[in-house]
Amino acid sequence: MSSSSGVIVLDNGGGLCKAGFGGDRDPVAVVPNCLGRPAGAGGKRWMVADQLLAPEVDVTSLALRRPFDRGYLINTDLQREVWDRVLRGLLHADPAHTSLLLVEPLFNIPSIQRATDELVFEDFGFQSFYVADSPSLVHLYEASRCPALATAQCSLVVDCGFSFTHAAPVLQNFTLNYGARRLDLGGKALTNYLKELVSYRSVNVMDETFIIDDAKEKLCFVSLDVTRDLHLARRSGKDNPFKCTYVLPDGITCTKGFVKDKDEAWRFLSSRDVQSLPLAATREGTAHLEDTEKAKDRRIDLTKNEFNMTNERFLVPEMIFRPADLGMNEAGLAECVVRAVHACHPHLHPVLFESIILTGGSTLFPQFAERLQQELRPLIRDDYRLKIITQEDPILGVWRGGSLLASSPDFEEMCVTKLEYEEFGSARCRRRFFH
16 A cells, blocks of 8 residues: 555545555555445444445345435535545545545536535545546546557547446547436446346345345346347256356355356356456455355355346346336437447547447446447448457546546646635636536
């Protein structure tokens, strides 16, 4: 852990809070941006952020309170508790002697901006402050790794986050807000849909947010041929290639859920030339849930405390590509991308289509990039190249861009100081960020 830069980088997402120091490659903390209280006699106090990740915490029927709703900060009191735990408890930082680079959602409304500024300067007393958005930071980080991207100086960032999905063009490290297009679907909606499907077919899990998050991250994938896969999913028993079992915690022997047989769950991928299994580090709320191999060694009764998944595994991520099939008046992701590109100057169209960057936890679903490529190709001109760039860790991509920006020599000149805030107020200071 290095605090020599004197800048704290905070990617404050609706699902996860990623926090660390400018100049470092990885954040110190990646924790749920919420408070939780266990059910039963042990649930007398609310646990904050990393406390929810402790191995002994039973995540069954965990009551959650989140500072964010529909992608925007609505409860600064809850956010203050999470930040206090992260900044002082995990980073051991003194805000009075540090600067803050904060990642905010696109199109943040002025009242939320003012409340955020009060939190930063009045509650925590940071000495200076800079606000960035996720698309520009993702572009900055990927351009530092890819010479072609740095030369083009523009990209289209597709951010599939916790609350919603954005397709946003970036030009010379500035997000072109007029070109950004939003899909009101994110990781939270997918988890809620999986809750409904499992509850209808197997066992009531409507209160099991952390558990179903984990099942989603470990077992869901994007279908490349939905009609074929629906047909295969109708097979019975071992002839069904998608059938798998998720074991629920019993609260005594184990406090976390796990996949019963991971090899069996993913055996169908080997026949589809998909080389990699889903990343184990999908940290959208449940990176702490225990390793499958360790879980398989437990001697517990697996007959009653489990549920099976078949076509749910690909129908849940399908929401992102076909929301209309569920009665939602939304364009799918491919159309969202095309609209974002077409909102820009025609000279940028070919460059944007060959520099699409995927970020956010939901892009970790196996075959996500292949499906997007498959759907985009018929929608764009034949003479345009189409290239989709996947980040090595889509959950940390925004934070790493922030770390890079925070370590630049002129970063402090870009910030608003506490004195400036006190003299001019929030609205005037915010003009410096071009938002």
